Amino acid sequence: MPELPEVEAARSVLEGALDREIRSVDDSDEWVCRPHRPGEIAGALVGGRLTAAHRRGKTMWCETADRDGRPGPHLGIHLGMGGRIVVTTDADDHGRAGGDPRPAAGYTGPVPRKPEWNRFVVTFTDGGQLRLFDKRRLGRVRLEPDLGALGPDAEEIGREEFRTRVRRGHSAVKARLLDQSVLAGVGNLLADETLWQAGLSPSARADELDTATLDHLYDALAAALRSAIEHGGVHTGEVIGFRHADADCPRCGAPMVHGTVGGRSTWWCSKEQA
DNA sequence: AACAATGTTCAGTC
DNA sequence: GGACTGAACATTGT
Numbered sequence A: 001m002p003e004l005p006e007v008e009a010a011r012s013v014l015e016g017a018l019d020r021e022i023r024s025v026d027d028s029d030e031w032v033c034r035p036h037r038p039g040e041i042a043g044a045l046v047g048g049r050l051t052a053a054h055r056r057g058k059t060m061w062c063e064t065a066d067r068d069g070r071p072g073p074h075l076g077i078h079l080g081m082g083g084r085i086v087v088t089t090d091a092d093d094h095g096r097a098g099g100d101p102r103p104a105a106g107y108t109g110p111v112p113r114k115p116e117w118n119r120f121v122v123t124f125t126d127g128g129q130l131r132l133f134d135k136r137r138l139g140r141v142r143l144e145p146d147l148g149a150l151g152p153d154a155e156e157i158g159r160e161e162f163r164t165r166v167r168r169g170h171s172a173v174k175a176r177l178l179d180q181s182v183l184a185g186v187g188n189l190l191a192d193e194t195l196w197q198a199g200l201s202p203s204a205r206a207d208e209l210d211t212a213t214l215d216h217l218y219d220a221l222a223a224a225l226r227s228a229i230e231h232g233g234v235h236t237g238e239v240i241g242f243r244h245a246d247a248d249c250p251r252c253g254a255p256m257v258h259g260t261v262g263g264r265s266t267w268w269c270s271k272e273q274a
Numbered sequence B: 001a002a003c004a005a006t007g008t009t010c011a012g013t014c
Numbered sequence C: 001g002g003a004c005t006g007a008a009c010a011t012t013g014t
Helices: A004-017 A040-045 A159-167 A173-178 A188-198 A211-231
Strands: A022-026 A049-056 A059-065 A075-078 A084-087 A118-124 A129-133 A140-143 A256-261 A264-269
Touching: A004 A049, A004 A059, A004 A084, A004 A211, A022 A040, A040 A140, A159 A173, A159 A211, A173 A188, A173 A264, A188 A211, A188 A264
Parallel strands: none
Antiparallel strands: A022 A118, A049 A059, A059 A075, A075 A140, A084 A129, A118 A129, A256 A264
């Protein structure tokens, strides 16, 4: 689930947790909170509050203030492969603490309680909580996250910079799009969607692409990003539902084919992206 | 049971 | 040292 569009939505949810006094913090998951020791993050936050929520690529961080309003450490949050942010208030929680925030479509029964999937929880003095809900446990929380290795955000990068950064190096163009130090925010599905929209082979060498092709790719990425944000996630991309065996390209009808590019499972149109 | 999964990181190889 | 590749990471779903 989490690529730039989903993370931006999560960042927006995070804003509901701002300016509320922190009563306690459960940072006992030593894997998710590594390299911090249990209690370390709690010690830095309890009594203070979160004051702003930011995002660059797939990384989010909150500014904090202590009980006297002085600036505190940044709280970094990464959703990993499937994490979600849940923010509750005392009034709207209805005892669902720990429930899966996204029951399967059409499921109308009780929301299953899986408290163990809440990997990091901040409880406010008003009784509400901020939770990192993550079944797969690849999400991450840490103080003072290092953003130095991230390239410019995929939503903000300019045409010129996109061109020079993507073209650098000899790897496949999809690998360049996925490299968070080239530009930050593109994940596996968004990369496949963007390349399909652009009619470009995922394994084309990035340094062999001409300027017109790179500009076309830039436009395709901007459009795919905007569409995903507007429609609620990268899974709403036009080709995403056709990333499976025996599927045909929804545009030209030629068979979709599969392979590994940039170390990730990749689907492309056998005719338009040859 | 074996394998893939919307992400990152580390070890190994050029 | 830099650039690149593939496996590993923890866990769930198919």
